[in-house]
Amino acid sequence: MVMAAPHTTSLGPVGPRAIMAALDQVADPEIPAVSIVELGMIGCIDVEPDRIVVELLPTFVGCPALEMIRDAVSDRLAEFGREVRVDISFATPWSTDRISPAGREKLRGSGFAPPPPTRPGRGLPMLGAAEAPVACPYCGSLRTTLENVFGPTQCRSIRHCADCRQPFESFKPV
């Protein structure tokens, strides 16, 4: 069948924009304030007459929330009335640089310091004394120290603020 215009549903035309808007309502299971779109986890979207293919980029290879996110994407897109396929892909390596400005603000609002930009090609180490200072998400102080590169989940590190004396988490730059 030839379709001259984008197909429509109750949500409006089925185009990449409508799909991205729907995916923007899928929250990260571990940080519900941020959506998977804001985290930059969506790669290509392919809209075909009878199905939608979404490329999902894992933040970390062993992220245990990945299956949950994949299922949430399928559920959220089911209302477009087509088969939904979610491909987990490493073809584009996810990096903390993919987090959107809105996503970074929401992370800060939830008590997570957004990651400093990565510097590809600079080699080891990525986190440490030589890095740009990370601001405390509570008081904004730059007098913070890295306590542990590793945190409660694979994507997070633990820092401490010398001014408000608050420990906080930051995204591990990858």
Added chain:
Amino acid sequence: MSGTGPSTVAIANLNPEADAVRALAPGTREALAELLLTMADDEFVSGFTDSEWTGIAPLLEEDVAISSISQDELGHARALYQLLAGVLADGRDQDALAYDREPHEYRHARLLDHPRGDWADTIARRFLYELADEARLTSIGGAYRPLADLVEKLRREERYHRMHLLAWIDRLARGGEEPRRRLEEALVALGPDASTVFTPLAGERVLIDAGILTRTLGEAEAAWRADLSTVLVPLGLPMPPHASDTEDARRGHSDSFRWLWGEFTAVRRSEDGATW
């Protein structure tokens, strides 16, 4: 105008991995399966061994760190077993590959066959392995795209492991009489098995000709030794000797591995088809 015209915006290659597998010559496929199995088993066994520290690591912060590193390694193993499942195409998925084999069918290096030991043993073993893993990952070429893509991602995570282990080696080496003595003893005990990560593969030449490996594992070992010496020599710590016996270095595992196998297969064996 085709049916997909106006609404097709970005093309996701629908099954790039299946295409890549189909493009492999049979001999290359077999050699690639061997490489993937050794990489996956190394990550899996080292991840499981060190997950035993969860709850009992010497410091609370370290409990978090070693648990996170172990979780990374198990995740890396899962991704590598998934690639292996695609290459083997024999109906086994990543869970079957991880859990449904007998102990003698695992192909991890003898270095990783050592028991968890004390903290110095763990730091020494993991340090030797993390640097060896890096030398191996940098030997992977771009010819088999699914693996090259995964390796690019793995290296972004593994560098944090190396950074952490380098800090611990330094800390133990300069930490006074007992920490230093224990670290030296661990390096001496593990040394003869350290280079078993680079045990030559039967299909190594095939993989190099196909562009899946860019150098032999012997060449990777030389790079690893150079890397190790920049850390160990300034601290006055012993370098691992050249392995004299690599014949069965990925076979014939220890009693401690057989115990670990009993642990990590317990759930799977108690319920047929249990998944990750």
